[in-house]
Amino acid sequence: MSVKNLSRQAGMSLTTMLVMVFIFGSMLLFLSQTVPAFIDDRFVKATLKSLTSGSMGIVGKSPRVVRDNLSKQFGLNNVRTAASDPKNWEIERIDEHYIVIIDYEVRNNLISNIDVVMHFRHRLDTRSPELCCTDRAKR
Structure with missing residues (x-):
């Protein structure tokens, strides 16, 4: 490269740099609100x-034991979202087995x-625990 070509290279303009900072800042803000x-x-x-x-x-235990176990585990893991609120839990006992649904939203x-x-x-x-955490029912 000649010296003449190097002198014409100016780098990134101020406008381009501000756009890049805005895009990076927006992504950082979005991630900081969603990742937790x-x-x-x-x-x-x-x-x-x-x-x-x-x-x-929990198979064969009372619904109260299920609720207590959920509460304890959420407390130990420091779950801060609406998932830790018992109002968002549906616990249905069928014979000795349970269907536990946790349905919540974070805003x-x-x-x-x-x-x-x-x-x-x-x-x-609990009859098919390998399918845990997937909801096949329509919302």
Whole structure:
């Protein structure tokens, strides 16, 4: 390259740099509002899966024990979303087995009057625990 060509290269303009900062800042703001909800949701799934195994097994126990186990596990995992609210739980006993549905939404303010709304629904049927956390029913 000649010296003449190097002197014409100026780099990024101020406008381009401001656009890049705006885009990066917007992405960072969006991620900071959504990622914690998805992290909590992973703990919700893990808690539901743990209800069918080991000492936490709920088959044959009372609905109160199921509610207590859910509350304890959500407290231990520091689940802060609406998933930890018992109003969002449906616990149905069929013979010795349970169907546990956790249906909740997380609403976070993004900017001024713009909100990000995330809806989560998980279903556990203790008769087929391998299908945990997938809801095949229509909403």
